Amino acid sequence: MFDEEKTINEILKGNLTAFQRIVKQYQNLVYSILNRMMTNDEDIEDVGQEVFIKVYDNLKNFKRESKLSTWIAKITYNVAVNYIKKNSKQQFNTIDDRSDFQFSSETPETKLIGKEFDIYINRLISELPLQYRTVITLYHLDDFSIQEIQNITKFPDGTIKGYLFRARKLLKEKLEKDGYR
Amino acid sequence: MDTDKILQDLNENHESKKKISESDLKTYELLFNSLEKPQEKGFSLGFSNHIIRKIEAKQQRKFNLKIYSLFSVLLLMGLIFLSIFFSKDQMKMLFSIFLEYKFAVIFLLVMVISIQLSNKWFIQKETEN
Numbered sequence: 104m105f106d107e108e109k110t111i112n113e114i115l116k117g118n119l120t121a122f123q124r125i126v127k128q129y130q131n132l133v134y135s136i137l138n139r140m141m142t143n144d145e146d147i148e149d150v151g152q153e154v155f156i157k158v159y160d161n162l163k164n165f166k167r168e169s170k171l172s173t174w175i176a177k178i179t180y181n182v183a184v185n186y187i188k189k190n191s192k193q194q195f196n197t198i199d200d201r202s203d204f205q206f207s208s209e210t211p212e213t214k215l216i217g218k219e220f221d222i223y224i225n226r227l228i229s230e231l232p233l234q235y236r237t238v239i240t241l242y243h244l245d246d247f248s249i250q251e252i253q254n255i256t257k258f259p260d261g262t263i264k265g266y267l268f269r270a271r272k273l274l275k276e277k278l279e280k281d282g283y284r
Numbered sequence: 285m286d287t288d289k290i291l292q293d294l295n296e297n298h299e300s301k302k303k304i305s306e307s308d309l310k311t312y313e314l315l316f317n318s319l320e321k322p323q324e325k326g327f328s329l330g331f332s333n334h335i336i337r338k339i340e341a342k343q344q345r346k347f348n349l350k351i352y353s354l355f356s357v358l359l360l361m362g363l364i365f366l367s368i369f370f371s372k373d374q375m376k377m378l379f380s381i382f383l384e385y386k387f388a389v390i391f392l393l394v395m396v397i398s399i400q401l402s403n404k405w406f407i408q409k410e411t412e413n
Contacts (some may be wrong), residue, residue, distance in 0.1 A: 119336050119339060119340065122336070122339070123332045123333075123335075123336055126331070126332040126335055126336075127332055130326065130327050130331060130332065131322070131323075131326060133327075134323070134325070134326050134327055135322075135323055138323060138325065147327075148327060148328060148331070151327055151331065152331075152334065152335055152338060155335045156335065156338060156339060156342070159335075159339055220314075220318060221318050221321055224315070224318040224319065225323075239319065243316070243319035243320050244319065244320065244322070244323070271312070271315065274315055275308065275311050275312060275315055278311050278314065278315060279311055283311055283314055284307050284310065284311060
C-alpha cells in the first residue's frame, strides 16, 4: 500500500525512486485537471512535467497542513493558470454572468448511451468557461471538497458554489434540450 | 452516485434552495454519474521516467556548477599565493617547467574539456528522449 508519509521522507533523503512512486500515484489527478484546463495534448504533457518538477523542488516546503493531493492540485492549477495567461488569448480573470452562454455542440441525432454519452458530456464541459470546468472537475472527478477547492484556486467559498451551480445547471439544461429527461 | 447523495449535494450547493423536481433529479443523476467517471486518456507511458531523467539532469548541472565554482576558487587562491610568495626568478623557473611539459598539460586540458562536453551532450540527448 502507498504510504505517503514514508514516501515523502524517502524523497527528502534524495530517493528518486520514491518520487517516481508519487508521480505514478498522482499523475491521473494532474492529468484530469490539465486536460480540462488546456486543449493541446503536447502542452498538457509539458506542463505536467513542469508540475512534477515543481513538486519535487518544493516538497521540503510542504507543511502537511493539507492533503498531499490538495497541495499537488494547487501547484497544478497555478502552473496551468500561468501557462494559459502566457500562451493563450482566452480571458482568465473575468466571467460575465449576465452573458447568455450557449453550447455550440448540436443535439446528437440519436440518444447516446454509455461511452458515447460520456464523450458527449466531456465535449460539453470543454465548451464551458474555464473556471466552471475547473471547479466541476475538481469537485466531481477529483473528489475535492468545496474547502479544498478554495485552497487550490483561492476562489471564495460562495464563488465556487456559484460556478458549480451554474455549470451543472447549464449542462442539465442542455441535456434536457437534447431529450434526456 | 445514489439519488439521496445527489439531493444532499444539490441542496448544499444549490443557490436558490428551490425544491428539485423528479425529472430534474433524473437528469442530474445521469449527469453526476457521467461526471464522476474517470477519464480514459492520460500521460504518455514513459511519463514518470522522463521526469526522473529531467530531475537527474538538473541535479547533475547543479553538481557541475558547484565543482566549477570550487575549482575556480582554488585556482584564484593558488594564483594569489604564487603572486605573494614567489619571486620573479621562481616564477620564471615555474614558467620554464610549464613550457617543457606544455604538450602534456594541453593534452590534459583538452581531455577534461572533451569529457565535460560529451557528458553534457549525453545528458541533453537522454532528456530529449
